[in-house]
Amino acid sequence: MTSMSIDGESLRQLVAEARQGDRAAADRLVREHASWVRSAIYAVTGRADLVEDVAQQVWTRAWEQLGTLEDPRRLRAWLYTIARNTAIDASIARRRQRELAATLDGQAVCDRRGRGPFGAAAGDELHETLLRAVQALPAIYREPFVLRHLEGWNYAEIGETLGLPVESVETRLVRARRLLREMLQGKVEP
């Protein structure tokens, strides 16, 4: 779970120092936010094998654009926007690459998502089925669902990061569970 250890004033100071090129401040910011940024990337892409590459791009973009962050207290939402955009770009690029490769091979494009380094090695059919179900969720439901489970954030934290009211977060989580229940009907025994 991501620590929320930095209070508003410290965060403002940390961001100001990082903007001035203070490496220690930048390191601390990355340490504090790296975990949930990864979860956010996973929430958007639904692919664990993309996470690390995209996370590096996210931090590169974040340092390039740090000057555009007007209110350091909104750092999380700002970072989430960068993470989401970068993750979407990476997903599109990967899909195009796969489609092109399939076209060149003369094979039908098949969805191999979830067969990344973890999927194939796990050898657990149920595990893969569950992940595929999460990946099949529309992004607006998947994002809060993944953040809730990977980061353990409450509705307010998810809402703050995604820029949503708490009620919307709740509704999206209810719908995510409903869809998952339909998809996994009879596959998981109580």
Added chain:
Amino acid sequence: MNPELEKLEHLISRALDGECTSDERKLLKSRLRNDPQARALFDELRTLDEALGDALRRATRRTWHIISFRSRWGRVGQGLIVTAAACLAAMAWLHPTPPKAGPARPTRSIPAQASLTPSWFAPSPPPADEVTPIPSAYERPQLRVRGTQRNWIVIPGDRPGTFMVIEVDRVRTHVIDVHRDF
């Protein structure tokens, strides 16, 4: 969708996410006690939630663990290589390679115990190729190799009247005109 069922779904979802108030918890408990369908739905959603959360954590932890494991061992490997290189350099410095056999040179012999450096802080032994004064019995060889030219390099010593003389027999060279018109 049945509004009653939707309400129940919201309540269960809030309970699973730990967002219920105490009143909502009481309401849910009584509902689960009295309504078998609500109980079945709650059990199903809770089982699904646990299984999905576990799958997500396993998936991400596995991949990120592999990556961090690789980078951590990469760093350890780099450290080991640097340490090994440092050890080799220290060994080479402490035990220099003995000079190859060749013609004897007029050098001062170094005491055996001085050739070993007991500690890094001990005074270093004198250099092995220190030049000593030429003994009076020394006679310059008369033999000259044909086509060579004898030269001397004289370097004054630190005391008056002392010199280091280096005698060089070098092959005689000729200047050849280079024809520029070919």
